[in-house]
Amino acid sequence: MVDLGVSLGDIYRARKRIQGIAFNTPLIESDAASRTSGTKVYMKLENTQQTGSFKIRGAANKMLSLSQGERPAGVITVSSGNHGKANAYVARMLNIPAVIGLGVKVPENKVRSIREYGAEALIVGDSYEETLEHAEAVRVERGLTYINPFDDPYIIAGQGTVALEILERNPDIDTFVVPLSGGGLASGVAVAAKSIDPHIRIIGVSQEGSPVMYHSLRAGKEVEMEEIPSIADALLGGIGPNNRYTFQICRSLLDETVLVSEDEIASAMAFMLEEHHQVVEGAGAVGVAALLNRRTHFGKRTAVIISGGSLDTSLLVQIAQKHILKKEPTK
Secondary structure, three states, X not given: OOOOOOOHHHHHHHHHHHEOOEOOOOEEEEHHHHHHHOOEEEEEEHHHOOOOEOHHHHHHHHHHXXXXXXXXXXXXXXXXXXXXXXXXXXXXXXXXXXXXXXXXXXXXXXXXXXXXXXXXXXXXOOOHHHHHHHHHXXXXXXXXXXXXXXXXXXXXXXXXXXXXXXXXXXXXXXXXXXXXXXXXXXXXXXXXXXXXXXXXXXXXXXEOOOOHHHXXXXXXXXXXXXXXXXOOXXXXXXXXXXXXXXXXXXXXXXXXXXXXXXXXXXXXXXXXXXHHOOOOOHHHHHHHHHHHOOOOOOOOEEEEXXXXXXXXXXXXXXXXXXXXXXXXXXX
């Protein structure tokens, strides 16, 4: 495999490093999703992680790699919520001061969780780029270490440990369905899976509204798009100025990228609640939406990563009322 800045060895080292912080989450078979999608579906429940998403893997791997000189000064990052929660949690465990840059559109439940973990929430900016600009000024002023949410080899390697766990549990998986935004998770999964078996297919799934990586891959270069509000809010944002790793990895290793609509995402969230009693946020449900709507051809055995479950209760109630409670009764 061409050197993309992250190797299978890096991912194995990450797994050893983050033991005791990130869980080996359940991999469950979904008969209901299998019947609908035409492939045997296995769901990796990253929504059951301590902070509610896979992001704890990359955050732990990155912060544990910091030098003893870097840790006391503290870290800063930019997040749509889940990466920020993960950094705040790991920073508290390691006694590292943390500042989390959050856009004004980040849901209040995620902001509250970040503060409860003891981090400073810097709420500013209407887009990822604006928030990043303010965070950079704070980083320089305070001498903090910046933790990129996705475009960092340690972050990518940490996220790639998801694929190791899936393939060790079920080595016959031939397709991975992965939420796609900045590409940290998709990149890590692709490097791990393709290194173990180059024939495994990797399918990235994004929301229809402003899917930056999706359009960047088609354009062959980084593109900028105005953020459109989405129920999959954790997937919003660009791929970063001067992207060094995830764009190239996704372009080299992803076999296909597909889009799902807002209604399809909401229906998938309701499906997870009704069929599996799992609270799954919009970003975590996009892969399920792609499967249920047969957005592409899947293999015989497909693993879908349920990436997070940080969901505001009021939104969960709305989705249940619309997609579950108002169903026509079976005659």
